[in-house]
Amino acid sequence: MQSIQATSYPIHFNENGYEALNFHLKENKYSNLFIIVDSNTNEFCLPTFLPLLETDLTIEIVEFEAGEHNKNIETCVQIWNVLTELGADRKTLIINLGGGVVTDLGGFVASTFKRGIDFIHIPTTLLAMVDASVGGKNGVDLGNLKNQIGVINTPKMVLIDTQYLEKLPQNEMRSGLAEMLKHGLIYDKMYWEQFLDLKLIDFADFDSLIYRSVEIKNEIVTQDPSEKNIRKSLNFGHTLGHAIESYFLENENKTTLLHGEAIAIGMILESYISMSKKLIDQDDYLQIKSSLKSIYDDVIFEENDIEPILELLIHDKKNEYGNIQFALIEGIGKIKINQSVENELILAAFEDYKSS
Known part of the structure; x- marks a missing residue:
């Protein structure tokens, strides 16, 4: 399928997306790569995704427990600390591999860490593909109040691969x-x-x-x-x-x-x-x-x-x-x-x- 051009980033589909992603990694001098996942996508999606990456960058996996109740500032603080401890800097790239909770939270983490670093969304649920990952909204809940804290900031690209839906309930x-x-x-x-x-x-x-x-x-x-x-x-x-x-x-x-x-x-x-x-x-x-x-x-x-x-x-x-x-x-x-x-x-x- 033909890519869709958003205002400042492309939305790629299926195998074309991995070609675009690997070209992006080759053309940009990133210092390292962090992949943010939740406990579900770590188990079901990461094993599919990692072999498709073509890069010599050091890759770190950052996992948090799945669920809307973890889409909060406390989880962000934990991830910011992990990024700091593992040497993330202004030239780090974050890839958010997951559903709407991962893309919302991961985009917010990237947009605020060191005043903003590059990130890419790879949505793995239908909701994230058609909604959460598109449009540049990133953020977290405040208690039980949905998406009260956040920013509008666009990713470098969105990669939609519908094969991830095969394992979706x-x-x-x-x-x-x-x-x-x-x-x-x-x-x-x-x-x-x-x-x-x-x-x-x-x-x-x-x-x-x-x-x-x-x-x-x-x-x-x-x-x-x-x-x-x-x-x-x-x-x-x-x-x-x-x-x-x-x-x-x-x-x-x-x-x-x-x-x-x-x-x-x-x-x-x-x-x-x-x-x-x-x-x-x-x-x-x-x-x-x-x-x-x-x-x-x-x-x-x-x-x-x-x-x-x-x-x-x-x-x-x-x-x-x-x-x-x-x-x-x-x-x-x-x-x-x-x-x-x-x-x-x-x-x-x-x-x-x-x-x-």
Whole structure:
């Protein structure tokens, strides 16, 4: 597949990516190479990746325990200390090999170590391929609050190799699929319609669907790298979805939700709000709701869950001057940003979700 050119870096696919990576290593005089992995990618992905590297550089592997709960500043401090102890300098290259937690955290570590060193993302989950690794956002959670600390800083390249998906659990595949569905809902109605019946999808050609999803995100980010305008459209489903994800992450009585599972709920809720504001009609809403509910299991919300979720909205990064800002769909394939939503409407959306 042809590489995609982002604003200041290329996105390569499959075998072309390793050619580009090895050429980059040859052309740049790096002092050493650090590969950041989590415990999963160290076991399942690193053995595939290392033989494809062509370099005489000293390679150090830095591993941290997998899981969203480790995407925090404490893990960053541990990695910064390891980098220092093992002689990383301004000419060190970091490769982040892993899912969204690894690319988010690893990009932040690289962007802040010695005021910034080069890094490359190699996403190994569907979510990271179509979302987390593309666009230059790097950061960590603050307690249970998602992505509160971070920077926008681009890698030298992103290398997407879909062979890593062969070992990915089905629930992780569904998690990544949520972001692909979002890209259709906010930007490309024909793309959304390809997912209406998953039984008809030719998964032998799934690479082309991944490619289109990356293309959509890159087209949006290229127009608005610093999220002042149209890039906010990528937050559809995330205002409520992130609050739900955070609440389930901190509540020991709840089963932690994967990112895409929470975002799928957020998209249903925010589609209901879009319908209530007459931005989409009821048929579109019912199509979205039934499609997402056919893929993702229903999540039970008790009466005492909703108020804490609403309180978490206060910390959403899109809020301005104390007002909660939503990105809502205006017809499938279109978006309307900077929308204020009353609590009563949010409560009605939860009631509708729970009722069917």
